[in-house]
Amino acid sequence: MRVGADGVGPDPSPMSGDRSLSRRALQVVAVLAILALAVAAVIALGSRLNFGPQQYLQLVLDGLRGGTIYALIAMGFVTVFNITGIINFAQGAFVMLGAMLAVTVYDSGLPLEPPLRLAVAVLAGIGGTTILGLLMERLTIYPARHHSTLTLIIITVGAYIALQGLALVAWGAKPYVLPAFSTLELQDTTLRFSGLVLKAQSFWIWGTTAVVLVALAFFFERTLTGKALRACALNRKGARLMGISVSRMSMLAFGLAAALGATGGIVVAPTTRPMYDMGLVLGLKGFVAAIIGGLVSSPGAVVGGLMLGVLENLAAGVTKPGLKDVFAFVLLILVLLYRPEGILRRRGRVVEQS
Amino acid sequence: MSSKSQGVLSLLLVVAALIAACAPAPTPEPTQPPEPPTSAPEPTAAPTEVPEGETYKIGFSASITGPGSSLGEPERNSAEMIAQQLEDQGGIVGPDGVRHDVEIIIYDDESNPDTTVSVVRRLIEEDQVQVVVAGTLSGNSLAIVPVVTEAEVPYISMASARSIIQSPETGETYPWVFKTPQENVHSAQWQALYLQNQGITKVCHLYENTSYGQDTFAGAQKAFEEPGVEIVYSATFERTDTEFGAQMAGVQSSGCEAVVVGAIPPGASTVTVALRDFVPDLPVIQGHGTCNQAFIELAGPAAEGIVTPCGRLLAAETLPDDDPQKPILLDYIADYTAFTQGAPISTFGGHGWDGVMWAVEALGSLEEGMSLADQRAAVRDYIESNISGWPGTGGVFNITPTDHLGLTYEALTFVKVEGGQWVYFPETDW
Numbered sequence: 001m002r003v004g005a006d007g008v009g010p011d012p013s014p015m016s017g018d019r020s021l022s023r024r025a026l027q028v029v030a031v032l033a034i035l036a037l038a039v040a041a042v043i044a045l046g047s048r049l050n051f052g053p054q055q056y057l058q059l060v061l062d063g064l065r066g067g068t069i070y071a072l073i074a075m076g077f078v079t080v081f082n083i084t085g086i087i088n089f090a091q092g093a094f095v096m097l098g099a100m101l102a103v104t105v106y107d108s109g110l111p112l113e114p115p116l117r118l119a120v121a122v123l124a125g126i127g128g129t130t131i132l133g134l135l136m137e138r139l140t141i142y143p144a145r146h147h148s149t150l151t152l153i154i155i156t157v158g159a160y161i162a163l164q165g166l167a168l169v170a171w172g173a174k175p176y177v178l179p180a181f182s183t184l185e186l187q188d189t190t191l192r193f194s195g196l197v198l199k200a201q202s203f204w205i206w207g208t209t210a211v212v213l214v215a216l217a218f219f220f221e222r223t224l225t226g227k228a229l230r231a232c233a234l235n236r237k238g239a240r241l242m243g244i245s246v247s248r249m250s251m252l253a254f255g256l257a258a259a260l261g262a263t264g265g266i267v268v269a270p271t272t273r274p275m276y277d278m279g280l281v282l283g284l285k286g287f288v289a290a291i292i293g294g295l296v297s298s299p300g301a302v303v304g305g306l307m308l309g310v311l312e313n314l315a316a317g318v319t320k321p322g323l324k325d326v327f328a329f330v331l332l333i334l335v336l337l338y339r340p341e342g343i344l345r346r347r348g349r350v351v352e353q354s
Numbered sequence: 355m356s357s358k359s360q361g362v363l364s365l366l367l368v369v370a371a372l373i374a375a376c377a378p379a380p381t382p383e384p385t386q387p388p389e390p391p392t393s394a395p396e397p398t399a400a401p402t403e404v405p406e407g408e409t410y411k412i413g414f415s416a417s418i419t420g421p422g423s424s425l426g427e428p429e430r431n432s433a434e435m436i437a438q439q440l441e442d443q444g445g446i447v448g449p450d451g452v453r454h455d456v457e458i459i460i461y462d463d464e465s466n467p468d469t470t471v472s473v474v475r476r477l478i479e480e481d482q483v484q485v486v487v488a489g490t491l492s493g494n495s496l497a498i499v500p501v502v503t504e505a506e507v508p509y510i511s512m513a514s515a516r517s518i519i520q521s522p523e524t525g526e527t528y529p530w531v532f533k534t535p536q537e538n539v540h541s542a543q544w545q546a547l548y549l550q551n552q553g554i555t556k557v558c559h560l561y562e563n564t565s566y567g568q569d570t571f572a573g574a575q576k577a578f579e580e581p582g583v584e585i586v587y588s589a590t591f592e593r594t595d596t597e598f599g600a601q602m603a604g605v606q607s608s609g610c611e612a613v614v615v616g617a618i619p620p621g622a623s624t625v626t627v628a629l630r631d632f633v634p635d636l637p638v639i640q641g642h643g644t645c646n647q648a649f650i651e652l653a654g655p656a657a658e659g660i661v662t663p664c665g666r667l668l669a670a671e672t673l674p675d676d677d678p679q680k681p682i683l684l685d686y687i688a689d690y691t692a693f694t695q696g697a698p699i700s701t702f703g704g705h706g707w708d709g710v711m712w713a714v715e716a717l718g719s720l721e722e723g724m725s726l727a728d729q730r731a732a733v734r735d736y737i738e739s740n741i742s743g744w745p746g747t748g749g750v751f752n753i754t755p756t757d758h759l760g761l762t763y764e765a766l767t768f769v770k771v772e773g774g775q776w777v778y779f780p781e782t783d784w
Contacts, residue, residue, distance in 0.1 A: 049587075049603075049604055049607050049608070050607040050608070050609075051603060051607050052607065054606075055603040055606065055607055058599055058602070058603055059599050059600060059603055061599070062597040062598075062599030062600075063597075063599070065597060066596055066597045069596070168419060172419065172423070173419040173420050173421065173423035173465070174423060174424060174648075175424075175619070175620035175648075175652055177651070177652065177654075185654070186654035186655070187627075187654045187655045187656065190631045197602075197631050197632050199631070268596055271596050271597075272594070272595075272596045272620075272624060273620035273623065273624060273652050275620070277421075277594075278594060280594075281592075281594045282594075282596075313597065313599055313600055316600040317599065317600035317603045317604070320589065320590070321589040321590060321591060321598075321600035321601045321604065322563050322589065322590030322591065322592075324592075324595070324600060325592065
């Protein structure tokens with residue numbers, strides 16, 4: 001059984017207009033009540049710590065930054081899932097590989113001016129990771145393409161562990177430094193607005209994600225390859241009948257996911273100290289974001305990522321910061337239990353694709 | 355050190371060990387290493403004809419890879435350096451005049467408690483070592499305490515938590531377990547002194563969500579109470595965190611006057627960068643988990659002005675000449691720099707050196723013909739009763755049956771980051 005894309009197959013639970021309307025109304029009320037409760041809880045807990053508006057705003061800002069990274073990673077999950085029907089847990093490894101390759105190229109002593117060297121490093125990080133993504137699909141997924149989805153998912157877990165192990169051998173266990181994009185130094189420019197703190201790198205993160213979103217939209221809407229990918233996402237058999245090579249599209253999906261993950265890893269690298277295991281938590285958070293967004297849509301992934309970032313930061317801020325990851329995964333469980341189709345989609349869209 | 359040169363080095367060591375094993379009569383009258391005053395007794399046999407005994411084995415395991423590697427690598431280097439020195443001098447000679455080669459078997463615990471347990475079991479059961487020096491991280495060290503206790507093998511930890519050598523519940527000292535690093539409570543005592551001196555009464559405490567971090571917090575709770583320093587806000591963070599907004603919001607709204615951090619790099623560095631952004635005016639005081647160059651490299655300019663209690667090793671050259679540790683420290687620095695071809699000095703390498711040197715000295719007290727179990731017991735007894743007034747890199751150790759570390763807070767000193775370097779920051783300059 002696979003979760004199909006929007007609009008495929010008949011709606012299995014057609015409801016009469018009245019009933020569905022009153023149900024919708026009830027749902028809206030319930031959601032609003034839960035939201036009100038959550039806001040009240042956050043404010044109550046925050047007042048215990050003397051939080052003012054500045055603290056909440058800062059938490060939201062930080063959450064939006066982290067959430068943007070989750071969104072980029074989540075889009076990789078969505079791309080692979082849409083086209084191949086599998087969840088690619090190696091996505092976190094792409095994040096790490098992007099950052100590590102970029103650091104390596106930047107530090108390699110290329111005889112270039114630092115800004116140009118950084119640009120080359122970024123491109124090499126994304127390009128190298130994309131190639132690794134394509135290779136990974138050819139070497140691990142393609143030979144097993146006739147196996148069950150579960151087998152393929154387990155293969156991606158194995159691929160993650162293998163890639164992380166290779167990274168450990170290649171780079172050792174030490175943390176590296178990728179300079180902030182604005183200053184080209186370890187120390188980033190810090191912008192302050194009436195007590196709020198914003199790093200220049202945050203704008204690079206947001207800007208990059210916006211550019212990536214536009215580029216993706218263009219790619220899927222305006223290019224033949226993009227359209228072929230979308231065709232595979234909608235109906236694999238139909239796409240094959242139209243002469244689209246589904247196996248090539250699968251490879252392309254992994255390449256695209258790798259590029260998205262690498263981009264996320266590279267823009268976030270200056271805010272952390274990249275090392276071989278940085279992909280684990282980021283990859284899992286990206287997965288949570290993708291699930292929140294319904295796993296089939298890129299806009300959903302973006303909303304999911306931003307929501308996850310903001311919610312985990314707020315929740316951690318007003319309780320215990322050490323519980324940040326706990327909140328993220330509790331959110332995953334809640335979404336899987338109550339809105340398995342994602343927060344953006346209406347119920348009754350889960351269909352079977354033969 | 356690159357993995358390639360590591361490979362070459364370990365190959366060389368293996369070859370060297372083989373050559374040593376096949377070598378005929380050893381050179382007479384082995385010179386002692388740069389050892390503390392209470393070194394092994396002089397050989398009694400005729401200098402030309404030294405009988406040869408069994409090879410002693412020291413089991414060594416450190417976090418050479420994984421999150422603890424910035425600590426574990428220098429520890430490993432120290433162990434390799436001592437192995438090389440022992441080989442150059444032709445092993446050690448016991449009180450009965452029998453010469454013994456000393457083999458140091460080195461494993462990587464990958465910063466993982468499970469791996470630590472399995473490699474230590476291997477050292478004890480398969481390699482049949484007389485003594486184990488292991489555990490870069492507190493969590494890993496705690497994991498092997500029951501293993502060595504059950505097997506009755508003397509064990510020297512290189513991690514700082516007090517609970518490694520002493521039960522936090524009953525206060526009982528674990529008979530087989532020793533450790534070399536100064537403790538978080540000693541760090542906390544220094545931090546308390548400094549805070550008191552600066553007239554600070556309200557602090558925030560941020561610590562990494564690891565055994566080490568939690569122990570720094572426990573130490574601070576203990577040591578800050580008496581001088582009346584209140585911890586008004588505390589929070590944990592993860593090494594992999596990319597945002598510290600939650601912690602910073604807490605720090606900002608708590609009204610604390612200084613921030614105490616309990617972490618090792620890179621977490622200690624990234625949280626320092628965040629603190630400099632959010633609360634640039636608050637003093638930041640680290641614990642001795644940051645006593646290496648990696649902390650400064652990963653924090654960049656944000657590290658400037660950070661103060662921390664540290665072992666004397668980092669400030670060796672600026673110490674007064676009558677300091678009992680100074681000659682040991684200078685020798686260690688010279689030897690380590692030469693051996694590693696210029697790797698930066700870190701106090702963690704010193705913790706490894708102290709531990710292995712205790713083991714070597716204790717092995718030097720063994721008589722020929724003892725069973726392995728007796729040898730292990732004798733090594734334990736020797737360390738407990740003879741490591742006294744023993745100047746090492748971590749301090750002047752005075753081990754007693756109830757204190758298997760034998761240091762007070764005075765083993766540490768206070769340092770500050772100035773111009774990208776740790777410099778001695780004596781109380782008179784505060």
